[in-house]
Amino acid sequence: MSQSTIAGLLASFTGAPQERLDDEYRRLTEALWCNGNLTEHANAAVSVIADHLDGAADDRKGYLVILLGLLAEADPAPGDEVARSVRRGLNQYLDLLARHVNERPLTLALLYLLGHFPDARDQILASVAGHGLDQDDLSRLDRVLRPLDVDDVVLGRVWPSPAEWTLSEAEREHDRSWIAQLSPEQIATTYAGDTLMLLGYSGAKAYWALANGEPSTVTDLDHHGSSAPESPPPFDAAALRRHLPALHCPICRSELVVTGDDVGCADCGSPFSTAHGVLDLTRATAEDDPDDVLQNAAVLQRIGLYYETVLRPGFLRLMGSNWGGQVSPRDENAYLVEHARPVNGPVLDLAAGAGRWTAMLTSALGAARMIALDLNKVMLAWLRGRLPEVSAVQASALDLPFGDATLGAVNCWNALQAIPDPAKAIAEIGRCLRPGGTLTLLTFRRPDDPIYRYFQDSFRGPGFPDGGMPLFQLEDVRTWLDQAGLAVRAESFPGTFIFITAVRT
Numbered sequence: 001m002s003q004s005t006i007a008g009l010l011a012s013f014t015g016a017p018q019e020r021l022d023d024e025y026r027r028l029t030e031a032l033w034c035n036g037n038l039t040e041h042a043n044a045a046v047s048v049i050a051d052h053l054d055g056a057a058d059d060r061k062g063y064l065v066i067l068l069g070l071l072a073e074a075d076p077a078p079g080d081e082v083a084r085s086v087r088r089g090l091n092q093y094l095d096l097l098a099r100h101v102n103e104r105p106l107t108l109a110l111l112y113l114l115g116h117f118p119d120a121r122d123q124i125l126a127s128v129a130g131h132g133l134d135q136d137d138l139s140r141l142d143r144v145l146r147p148l149d150v151d152d153v154v155l156g157r158v159w160p161s162p163a164e165w166t167l168s169e170a171e172r173e174h175d176r177s178w179i180a181q182l183s184p185e186q187i188a189t190t191y192a193g194d195t196l197m198l199l200g201y202s203g204a205k206a207y208w209a210l211a212n213g214e215p216s217t218v219t220d221l222d223h224h225g226s227s228a229p230e231s232p233p234p235f236d237a238a239a240l241r242r243h244l245p246a247l248h249c250p251i252c253r254s255e256l257v258v259t260g261d262d263v264g265c266a267d268c269g270s271p272f273s274t275a276h277g278v279l280d281l282t283r284a285t286a287e288d289d290p291d292d293v294l295q296n297a298a299v300l301q302r303i304g305l306y307y308e309t310v311l312r313p314g315f316l317r318l319m320g321s322n323w324g325g326q327v328s329p330r331d332e333n334a335y336l337v338e339h340a341r342p343v344n345g346p347v348l349d350l351a352a353g354a355g356r357w358t359a360m361l362t363s364a365l366g367a368a369r370m371i372a373l374d375l376n377k378v379m380l381a382w383l384r385g386r387l388p389e390v391s392a393v394q395a396s397a398l399d400l401p402f403g404d405a406t407l408g409a410v411n412c413w414n415a416l417q418a419i420p421d422p423a424k425a426i427a428e429i430g431r432c433l434r435p436g437g438t439l440t441l442l443t444f445r446r447p448d449d450p451i452y453r454y455f456q457d458s459f460r461g462p463g464f465p466d467g468g469m470p471l472f473q474l475e476d477v478r479t480w481l482d483q484a485g486l487a488v489r490a491e492s493f494p495g496t497f498i499f500i501t502a503v504r505t
Contacts, residue, residue, distance in 0.1 A: 006031070006045045007052075013063070014056045022211075025063055029451065032067070036454055038074045038082060046071060046085035050092060058100070062109035062210045065093070069113040069203060070451070087117055094127045101131045104214050108206035111141050115199050121145040137202075139163035144198050148191045155179055155190045157306075160201045160314030171302065193460045200458020201318055207452055208323045218313065218325035220356075232381040233388040235261050235274035240391050243346050243371055246406035246432075250281045250399065276381045277388075281395040304354035304382035312356070312414070319417070319444040319456060319471065321495035333360050336411065336440055339490060339501040340364070343436045345408030346371050350397055350429070351415030355383030355390075361411060362390060369408070373397075397425045402432045409438045416443040416477075417469055418461055423480045430484025433504035439486055441500045445493065446471040456496075474498065 009031055013024040032042045046068070053064050072086040097110045111133070114124050124145060128138070139162040154175065157165045167175075179187065209215055237258050240247075247256050254267030263279055264271045273280040316322045340347070340361060347365055349358040352372035362370050367389040374380050380392040395401045397412075397419050410429050419425045429439055447453050457468025477498060481488060486502035493499070 003044055003048055006041065006048045010048060010052045010064075014052060014060045021060075026450075029067055029070070033070050033074055035450060036070075036074050036457075038071065042071050042074075043082050043085055046082060046089075050089045053089075053092065053096070058103060058106065059210075061096070061100075062106040062206065065096075065106070065109040065113050066203065066207055066210070066451070069109075069116060069199075070454070072113070072116040073199065083116070086113075087120075090114075090117060090120055090123075094124070097128065097131065105206065105209035107131075107133075108137070108202070108209050111137055112199065112202040112206045115141055115144040115202060118145045118147060121147075135163045136161035140198050140202055144195050144202075148188060150184060150187050153179060153187060153191060155187070155194065158194050159197045160310070160318070161198070164310045164314075165306070168302075196458050197460055200455045201314070203458075204318050204452060204455035205323060207455065208321060212324055215317075215323040216325045218322070218328050220308070220313070220329040232277045232384040235277045235279070236388070236391065237261055239368075239389060240279060242368060243391055246346050246402050247393075248401055248403050250395065250401050253403075276377065277384045278377055278380045278392045278394050280377070281393055281401045282375070303378050304386070307354045307379070308356055312353075315459075316414070318459060319469075320497045321447065321452070322497070326494050327497055329356075332357070332413070332442070335442075335499060336360060336413075337364050339438065340409055340411060340440050341438045342369065342409030343434050345406055345434050345437065347409045348373060348400075348402070348407050348411070348432075350400075350410055350412045350425075351375075351418070352383060352392075353379050353415070355379075355387055357411060357413045358383060358390060359387055362387060373400075398428065400428045400432050404431055405434045407432045407437060408434060409440075411440045413440070413442045416441065417471055422472070422477075423483075426477075426480040426486070427484045430481075430486050430504060433486075435504050437504045438489075439481075439500075439502045439504075441477075441498070441502070443477070443498045444471045445474050445496050445498050447496050471496075472498065 009028045013028045016024040032039050032045050049064055049068060053061060056064060068086050068089070072083050074082070093110055093113055097107065100106045117124065125142060128141070143158055143162050157167060157175070182190070205215055237260065240263070241258055244256055244258065248254060249256060249265035249268060249270060251270045252265060252268040254265050256263055257266045261274055262271065263274055316327065320327060336357065342365065347361060347369045349361060349370065349372045352358045352374050353376070355372060358370060358372045367387070370390045371393060372380065372383050372390055373393045373395055375394060375396060377394050380394055384390070384392050393401065398421055410433060412429065416422050416425065433439065447456070456471065459469050461469045474493070477500065478488065481500070481502050485505050487505050488500060488502050490501040491499060
C-alpha cells in the first residue's frame with residue numbers, strides 16, 4: 001500500500017459525510033491496525049496522518065489522534081519504528097492541545113495519545129499544567145507517564161484514575177507490606193498492567209466522547225456502604241436457621257446443622273467457620289485462615305467504599321459504554337424492584353460484593369428472605385457491617401451450596417462476566433431455582449466496534465490478569481439460560497449493557 005493510497009483513505013475519512021464517518025474510519029483503521037496489532041502499512045502511514053492532522057475538520061481531528069495512539073500502543077516494544085514515528089509529532093500534539101483545550105472530545109483524545117510518551121513526561125506535564133484539565137484526567141496522565149520506582153510504588157489502586165483514590169497512611173503501609181513480598185518481575189508486570197488499564201480507560205472515554213459529546217458523571221444518591229464498623233457483627237445463628245432447608249454441605253450435599261454458633265454437616269460431620277459473621281462453605285474447617293486479610297482494619301473499613309464509589313462506577317462506564325449516564329443507579333434500583341418476583345424460598349444475591357443491591361432487595365423483600373453469597377470474605381464482612389440482619393455465605397457461584405429447587409429468586413448483578421465459567425454458573429442457578437422463581441441479571445456484551453472492544457479488553461480484573469475480561473455475545477447468554485431451564489421474560493440492551501429477567505420453567 002503506497003502513501004498515496006493511505007492519503008486516499010485519509011481523504012475519504014476526513015471528507016466523509018456524517019452518515020459515512022464510521023465506515024470510512026473503520027476502513028482507514030483496518031488498513032493499519034487490527035485488534036492491537038499493526039499491519040505492514042502502519043509505519044508509512046504515520047507521517048501521512050500527521051500531515052493531514054492540522055488541516056482536518058475539528059470533528060475529525062480527534063479520530064486521527066486516537067488512531068495515532070493505537071499505532072503507538074501496538075508497537076511490540078518502546079522505541080520501535082512505529083512508536084518512534086508517532087513520537088516525532090509530540091510538539092505538534094502539544095500545540096494542538098493548547099489551541100483546542102476547550103474542545104473536550106479532542107482534548108480527551110490528545111491526552112490518550114500523550115500518555116504513550118513517558119520519556120517526555122516532564123515536557124508533557126509542564127505543557128498541560130495551565131490548561132485547567134479535570135483532576136481525574138490529569139492524574140491519569142501523570143500516572144501513565146510515571147516511570148516505575150520499585151521502592152515507592154502503588155499497585156492496583158489507581159484505576160480508573162489515581163485522583164479517585166484517597167489512601168490513608170495505614171492503607172499505604174498495608175500495601176507496602178504485600179508489595180514487598182513480590183519479585184521485581186511481578187511488580188513490573190503488575191505496574192505495566194495498571195498502565196495499560198489506565199490507557200484503555202482514557203482511550204474509551206475519548207473515543208466515546210468523539211461520537212457522543214461530553215461525558216457526564218452519574219452520582220449514586222444511595223451511598224450504601226459509605227462507612228462501616230471496624231469489625232462486622234457476630235454470626236447470627238437464628239438468621240441462618242431460617243435458610244437451613246435450602247443449604248447443604250459442600251462436601252457431601254447433606255443438611256447443615258447449627259448448634260450455638262457452630263455450623264457443621266449433619267452427615268459427614270465437617271465443621272464450617274463462621275468467623276467475622278460469614279459462613280464459609282469454601283473449605284471444611286472451622287479454623288480461621290492464619291493469613292486472614294480481615295485482621296487489617298484499614299482494609300475492612302474502606303474496601304466497600306472504594307468498590308461502590310470508585311471501582312463499580314468506572315467499570316460500568318467502560319464495560320457498559322455508560323459515559324453519558326444513560327443507566328443510573330436509580331435505573332438499576334427500579335429494574336430490580338419491578339422484575340425480582342420470588343416464589344417461596346430464600347432470595348439469593350449471587351456475587352453480592354459490598355451489598356449495594358443486597359440492601360435494595362432487602363428493603364423491597366425483607367431481610368428474612370435474603371442470603372448474600374460471594375467468594376470474597378472481605379466484601380461479605382463489609383456487607384454484614386451494613387446489613388447485620390442478612391445471612392452471608394462465602395461460596396463459589398460454580399458450586400452453589402443449595403439443594404435442587406430450593407431458592408425463590410436469584411439476583412446476579414454486574415458479576416457474570418467475572419465468573420470463570422458463566423455457562424456453569426447459570427446452570428447452577430437454574431438447578432437451585434424453584435419453578436416460577438426469577439433470575440435478574442445485569443452483565444455486558446461485546447460491542448461490534450473493534451476499537452471500543454480493544455479498549456474494553458484493556459481491563460485486567462481478578463482472575464483475568466493476562467487478558468481482557470471476557471464479555472458476551474447476546475445469543476450465548478440466551479442459549480445458557482435456555483439450557484438451564486430459564487425462559488426470558490424481559491430484556492433490554494442500553495449501551496453495551498445486558499439486562500435480562502428469566503423465569504425457571
